[in-house]
Amino acid sequence: MLRRGERLYVARPDKGRRRVTNAGAMAGIAAELGYRVVEPSGMSFREQITLFGGAEVVAGPMGAALASICLMAPGGRAGMFEGGNCDPFFWDLACLSGHAFHWAFTAPATDYDMAMLDREMTIDPVLARQVLAVLAG
Numbered sequence: 001m002l003r004r005g006e007r008l009y010v011a012r013p014d015k016g017r018r019r020v021t022n023a024g025a026m027a028g029i030a031a032e033l034g035y036r037v038v039e040p041s042g043m044s045f046r047e048q049i050t051l052f053g054g055a056e057v058v059a060g061p062m063g064a065a066l067a068s069i070c071l072m073a074p075g076g077r078a079g080m081f082e083g084g085n086c087d088p089f090f091w092d093l094a095c096l097s098g099h100a101f102h103w104a105f106t107a108p109a110t111d112y113d114m115a116m117l118d119r120e121m122t123i124d125p126v127l128a129r130q131v132l133a134v135l136a137g
Contacts (some may be wrong), residue, residue: 007136008051009035010060010068018083020061021122029125030059033132040065057135059102061121066090074098079135081128083121087112104131 009030012020020026027037035057040048052058052071059079060066069078069090076099080090084107094101106123110116 005056006051006054007033007035007057008055008059009037009132010058010063010065011037011039012061012063012065013039013041017118018061018063019120020081021120022125025125026123026128029128030132033129033136035059035132035136040068057137059132059135061123062087062090067093069094069099070097072097072099076100077102077135077137079104079131081106081121081123081131082109083107083116083119084110085113085116086110102131102135 011023011027012018030037038051048068049071052068055072055076057077058069058072061081066080070093074097078094078099079102081104084105086109091101091103104127106121
């Protein structure tokens with residue numbers, strides 16, 4: 001169901017690349033701060049358009065589902081947790097879509113490295129709370 005102004009936390013699937021090792025804790029933190037935890041990989045494209053089109057805030061670990069920030073109305077806020085791989089794609093997408101962008105590194109930032117795309121990530125709960133609270137306004 002569409003709820004205008006919604007905050008979404010985009011969870012990554014438990015299996016596959018860039019697994020978030022503390023995904024359960026992250027979902028709990030996001031829910032505590034008023035975010036709806038979603039996993040778009042299990043949704044139809046139409047459902048994703050409706051969901052992200054009604055969002056005001058979208059946050060989550062780096063991954064293809066975050067490209068859906070371009071479906072939000074301009075003026076939204078987007079946040080990405082990144083495992084140290086400095087790839088400006090989502091920053092560019094947010095800027096081109098008219099959104100504020102918050103980029104949180106979970107490890108020291110490095111030059112872009114394709115090998116890092118398969119690494120697991122652990123998101124520090126303190127960092128997660130800070131970033132999600134700032135995005136929530």
